[in-house]
Amino acid sequence: MTPMSTYLVTGGAGFIGSHLAEELASRGHTVRIADSLATGNRRNIAHIPDAEFRQGDLADLDFARDVVAGCEYVLHQAALPSVARSVVDPVTAHRANVDGTLNVLVASREAGVKRVVFAGSSSVYGDAPVLPKRETMPVNPMSPYALQKAMGEQYLQLFTALYGLSGVSTRYFNVFGPRQDPSSPYSGVISQFATALLQNRPPTIYGDGEQTRDFTYVANVVDGVLRACEMPDANGQVFNVATGGRISLNELFQRMKAIVGASVEPVYTAARLGDVRHSQADIGKAKEVFAYEPRVSLEEGLARTIDWYRAETPAEVG
Ligand code: UD1
Numbered sequence: 001m002t003p004m005s006t007y008l009v010t011g012g013a014g015f016i017g018s019h020l021a022e023e024l025a026s027r028g029h030t031v032r033i034a035d036s037l038a039t040g041n042r043r044n045i046a047h048i049p050d051a052e053f054r055q056g057d058l059a060d061l062d063f064a065r066d067v068v069a070g071c072e073y074v075l076h077q078a079a080l081p082s083v084a085r086s087v088v089d090p091v092t093a094h095r096a097n098v099d100g101t102l103n104v105l106v107a108s109r110e111a112g113v114k115r116v117v118f119a120g121s122s123s124v125y126g127d128a129p130v131l132p133k134r135e136t137m138p139v140n141p142m143s144p145y146a147l148q149k150a151m152g153e154q155y156l157q158l159f160t161a162l163y164g165l166s167g168v169s170t171r172y173f174n175v176f177g178p179r180q181d182p183s184s185p186y187s188g189v190i191s192q193f194a195t196a197l198l199q200n201r202p203p204t205i206y207g208d209g210e211q212t213r214d215f216t217y218v219a220n221v222v223d224g225v226l227r228a229c230e231m232p233d234a235n236g237q238v239f240n241v242a243t244g245g246r247i248s249l250n251e252l253f254q255r256m257k258a259i260v261g262a263s264v265e266p267v268y269t270a271a272r273l274g275d276v277r278h279s280q281a282d283i284g285k286a287k288e289v290f291a292y293e294p295r296v297s298l299e300e301g302l303a304r305t306i307d308w309y310r311a312e313t314p315a316e317v318g
Pocket of ligand 1: 081082083084121122123124172173174175186187188189190192193203204205206207211213249272275276278279
């Protein structure tokens with residue numbers, strides 16, 4: 001059994017961060033959560049009473065130093081997500097995604113943290129036609145968000161090479177599951193489809209719906225991140241954490257519609273600026289280095305997720 005340790009989860013009141021915090025607490029570790037509550041919510045962590053919560057902005061170096069102090073492991077999940085939002089407001093996204101990350105790295109180095117795991121993104125691969133995406137492929141950001149996530153990874157690798165900070169980046173591919181906030185126009189597509197279908201409202205599809213994604217259930221990400229954190233050989237590297245398949249938005253919509261039993265059709269509108277056409281991960285490296293396996297399939301993940309939204313979503317309209 002692994003010894004009990006102290007973990008900081010930045011963005012721990014957000015979607016992915018709250019699942020990590022929950023799993024760490026259930027394994028008996030000491031968990032501290034830092035979150036600005038810009039997109040996170042106290043509700044997401046209300047069921048983890050043992051976790052210590054600190055509210056603040058990691059773009060403030062003093063706050064970053066304060067929360068990192070005393071922690072052995074840092075799971076840096078805090079970010080302002082959404083490709084589309086970063087296209088509209090690159091400056092706010094940069095502050096959260098780049099300034100916040102640099103401060104976490106500076107503070108982690110000063111505090112002698114044993115390992116930092118950075119939440120990277122599949123968006124860094126851009127639109128190069130080769131599928132599936134391997135970690136050896138060059139990064140090719142097509143949006144401010146993608147560039148900021150690429151910078152975070154590269155800053156972490158630089159801190160490893162320059163200062164000996166132990167670090168790993170996990171590139172997430174379109175994560176979905178319970179607690180993903182559906183309420184913003186920038187919310188993940190599965191959260192938006194689920195709530196629209198449950199309320200019998202037509203969801204929006206940007207473009208022709210033939211773009212594809214490697215949708216990943218959040219429990220698989222939690223498993224991948226914790227394995228990456230614990231594996232010494234992963235130091236200084238980046239890993240895809242995904243399911244390894246891909247599905248078009250049109251097909252996704254049909255499957256979700258069937259699970260919900262809804263009768264609405266989507267409304268098609270113009271494709272989003274900065275949107276990648278196809279995305280699919282090669283997960284061979286994570287399998288090889290830390291025995292990662294996506295245990296929850298897309299089908300099972302969609303069923304669990306729709307069950308959760310069904311319990312959360314107000315009654316049907318229309
Ligand atoms: C991107 C990244 C992902 C990252 C996420 C963070 C890629 C391939 N993926 O996701 O790794 O975690 O940003 O925000 O770059 N769409 C609709 N209707 C909607 C909402 C979205 O059709 O109501 C479409 C989008 O145009 C896109 C797809 O669905 O083609 C997925 O969109 P979204 O869920 O926002 O995620 P990505 O931008 O793909």
